[in-house]
Amino acid sequence: MNPLYKIPLHGVACEPFCDHKNHKVEQHITIRFTALNLNTFNQECIENKEANWVMEDNGERYQSTVSLYIQDQKANNPKYILKVDCQGKGLFKIDKNNIEVSWHNQGTDSAHYFQTIGMALWLEINNVLCIHANALAYKDQVIAFVAPSRTGKTTLTAELCKNEFSVMTDDMMALHQQDKEYTIYPSWPVARMWPETLEIINNKNTNELEKVHQDFAKKIVKINKNSGFNFCEQPKKLKTIYILNRVENTENNNKISTVCNITTLSSAEAVILLIQNSILGSAYKALSLEQQRFIKLTQLVKNVSIKKITYLSGKQYLNTVQEIIINDLSE
Numbered sequence: 066m067n068p069l070y071k072i073p074l075h076g077v078a079c080e081p082f083c084d085h086k087n088h089k090v091e092q093h094i095t096i097r098f099t100a101l102n103l104n105t106f107n108q109e110c111i112e113n114k115e116a117n118w119v120m121e122d123n124g125e126r127y128q129s130t131v132s133l134y135i136q137d138q139k140a141n142n143p144k145y146i147l148k149v150d151c152q153g154k155g156l157f158k159i160d161k162n163n164i165e166v167s168w169h170n171q172g173t174d175s176a177h178y179f180q181t182i183g184m185a186l187w188l189e190i191n192n193v194l195c196i197h198a199n200a201l202a203y204k205d206q207v208i209a210f211v212a213p214s215r216t217g218k219t220t221l222t223a224e225l226c227k228n229e230f231s232v233m234t235d236d237m238m239a240l241h242q243q244d245k246e247y248t249i250y251p252s253w254p255v256a257r258m259w260p261e262t263l264e265i266i267n268n269k270n271t272n273e274l275e276k277v278h279q280d281f282a283k284k285i286v287k288i289n290k291n292s293g294f295n296f297c298e299q300p301k302k303l304k305t306i307y308i309l310n311r312v313e314n315t316e317n318n319n320k321i322s323t324v325c326n327i328t329t330l331s332s333a334e335a336v337i338l339l340i341q342n343s344i345l346g347s348a349y350k351a352l353s354l355e356q357q358r359f360i361k362l363t364q365l366v367k368n369v370s371i372k373k374i375t376y377l378s379g380k381q382y383l384n385t386v387q388e389i390i391i392n393d394l395s396e
Contacts, residue, residue, distance in 0.1 A: 067176040075250050076250030077092045079096040080095050089250070091241050095162060098168070100168070100169075100170065101169045119132045119133075131147065132148040133148075133348055144160050145160070145186060145190065147186055151172075152173040153178060180237070181236055190354075193241060194361045197344045198211045198306070199235060199238070201231065202233050205301060209305070210307055210309055211307065219256070221386065224383040225387050231296055232294055246303075249301060255288060258286050307372050308374070314377045314379055324382045325375070325385060327373070327374050330372060374390070
């Protein structure tokens with residue numbers, strides 16, 4: 066078992082392994098681990114049934130497929146099977162109180178997938194909204210960066226968390242709602258970063274870092290002072306969600322007249338953009354959660370400021386972007 070499972074994740078303690086005495090948590094689940102036999106991978110629990118939902122990602126050197134199977138969906142406690150067929154192979158067998166991790170002992174570890182899609186599925190069926198975002202702590206509050214992959218989310222996070230900000234979550238944020246407020250809990254103190262992002266933070270041990278998997282360029286970074294980052298272990302309240310819009314600095318680009326510009330989005334536009342950045346893609350329809358999720362997002366944009374940051378691409382502009390974000394949070 067990966068020792069990360071001993072650390073609370075997004076406000077959830079994985080029993081019986083998690084030592085949460087020194088951490089605040091919202092919920093508890095029971096988790097167990099079993100070995101996966103690749104010879105029965107496709108038949109183990111999916112006999113004579115098509116997937117309710119499939120997500121495919123075809124890279125230059127890899128192919129990944131995540132499939133969702135739902136059993137007894139109309140029952141009080143349906144069973145969900147998330148099948149991961151990537152560089153890591155395995156099954157997350159999920160209900161409202163338990164998760165069984167059935168994983169092959171070679172390839173990418175289950176923790177890589179559990180900390181995002183595995184945990185997101187469990188939280189969503191337990192009425193906790195999850196968003197594809199990086200969460201950062203600043204003083205007594207949290208901000209979030211929302212953007213599609215490869216469009217600057219991790220790079221901007223890296224720059225800010227060298228200084229006055231601290232990493233809270235990488236790639237997924239769970240929003241634990243209490244009336245009109247949302248508490249954000251930290252994820253595990255690891256992040257997956259592109260080599261170009263690591264260059265920005267002047268990480269000298271880039272070549273020594275483990276890859277997410279053999280055919281993927283992203284590296285696994287432990288979030289601590291030695292890696293150049295601050296990490297926040299305490300839950301904090303969400304203040305602002307920033308939708309990132311990074312633009313190239315070219316002579317013909319008339320989309321931006323300054324290095325960085327922040328505007329407040331309308332509620333309708335904010336909801337649309339947040340739907341587009343769902344951590345589970347289009348799975349919510351198969352889960353019969355579309356309406357519930359829409360209501361929650363509508364509540365979110367009423368209670369939390371949703372803004373758009375349009376800024377120039379380039380390492381030389383990141384300090385200015387950071388200053389403008391800090392000024393915006395002070396208003």
